[in-house]
Amino acid sequence: MNKNNINFQVCRTKEGTITELVCGVLLLMSLILSLILLIKVREAGVAMLIQTGVMGFGVILMLVLAYHPKTFNVPDDSPAELYVVTIRFLRYIAVLTALMTLGITLSAFLGFNPVAMMCALGIIFVILMCWYLYQSMKTKRNKHHE
Numbered sequence: 001m002n003k004n005n006i007n008f009q010v011c012r013t014k015e016g017t018i019t020e021l022v023c024g025v026l027l028l029m030s031l032i033l034s035l036i037l038l039i040k041v042r043e044a045g046v047a048m049l050i051q052t053g054v055m056g057f058g059v060i061l062m063l064v065l066a067y068h069p070k071t072f073n074v075p076d077d078s079p080a081e082l083y084v085v086t087i088r089f090l091r092y093i094a095v096l097t098a099l100m101t102l103g104i105t106l107s108a109f110l111g112f113n114p115v116a117m118m119c120a121l122g123i124i125f126v127i128l129m130c131w132y133l134y135q136s137m138k139t140k141r142n143k144h145h146e
Contacts, residue, residue, distance in 0.1 A: 010067045010087060019091040020063055027056045030105040037109050047055035048105045055101040062094040081139045089132045096125060 030052045038045025065071055066087045074082055100121050107114035 004119050010069060010083075015088075016066070019095060023063060023094050023098040026095075026102045027052065027059060030098075030102040031034075031056075033102075033105045033109045039066065039103070044108050048108050051104060052101055055097055059094045059098045059101070060088050062097070066090040066094075079139060079142075081142070082136055085135045085139055089128070089135075091144065093125075094126055096121060096128065 030048075034045060034048035034052050036045075037048050068085050069087070070084050072083065074086065101120070103117045103121065104114050106112075107117060
């Protein structure tokens with residue numbers, strides 16, 4: 001665990017609540033489709049239930065960690081804005097992961113190959129990583145100019 005000098009508290013916000021609801025709905029839809037698939041094609045349904053459970057655990061973990069800034073691996077002298085950017089990044093990744101979970105399950109349910117959807121989500125993930133890198137560098141640069 002990081003021993004950051006900053007005492008940053010994460011409060012409930014409308015953005016956080018909306019993110020959590022979106023993730024919950026996406027995971028619930030994936031779970032329902034997985035259960036229907038389990039009834040129709042047992043082997044595929046079992047695989048989708050496992051996938052939904054593992055990915056769902058990851059989504060929940062990211063959303064929970066967003067409320068624990070002491071777990072973030074940021075430098076000790078980081079400004080509070082970097083924590084805000086990191087929290088927002090965790091939430092975006094949680095939504096993207098929940099969307100990927102639903103996409104994989106929906107692909108299996110409809111019998112489509114998920115490669116195109118996975119490529120699209122991969123591109124979005126890379127863009128999100130670049131956004132986070134840019135925002136964190138901008139935040140650090142602004143701190144040094146003060």
